[in-house]
Amino acid sequence: MAKNYYQDGNTMDWHNGTAKVVLSGQPVIVGAIIGIAQHDVAVDADGELMMTGVFVLPKVAGETWQRGARLWLTKDGKLTSSQKDGTDDNALAGTAWITTNPNDAEGRVRLGF
Incomplete structure (x- = not known):
């Protein structure tokens, strides 16, 4: 090592x-x-x-993500495909593990990747 x-x-x-x-x-x-x-x-x-693994978290309404899309976490705890939320930067969450639809309330994110 x-x-x-x-x-x-x-x-x-x-x-x-x-x-x-x-x-x-x-x-x-x-x-x-x-x-x-x-x-x-x-x-x-x-x-x-x-800090690793795939987690189910709430997502911003109306967004659609493809597998592997980069995701961020807003300050109110929702996943989004937007790096910025208004004027604030969102925290890097990882990548979408599955494809989502606009009406999905949750998404799956692989942390850190």
Whole structure:
């Protein structure tokens, strides 16, 4: 193994400095990327975020994505194919795992790719 190997990157330690409990399965924006809470994380507590895998998350209404399309997460926790939401940048989520239709409420995203 390389001398500078740190970890596999499947998870990230994270401190919940928000004012709300983060529930298991909820997306969390960390800088310009996202992770998914592995367990519930109380306010001012430490937890672990999953950084790889395919997750089902709510999506912006009316959008259609093809498999492999680049996806971002809006600040209100919805997947979108738009890198910008108004004037704000969205956090990179990954790629669409399946094709979606405009009336689908959820999409599947492969984190980090």
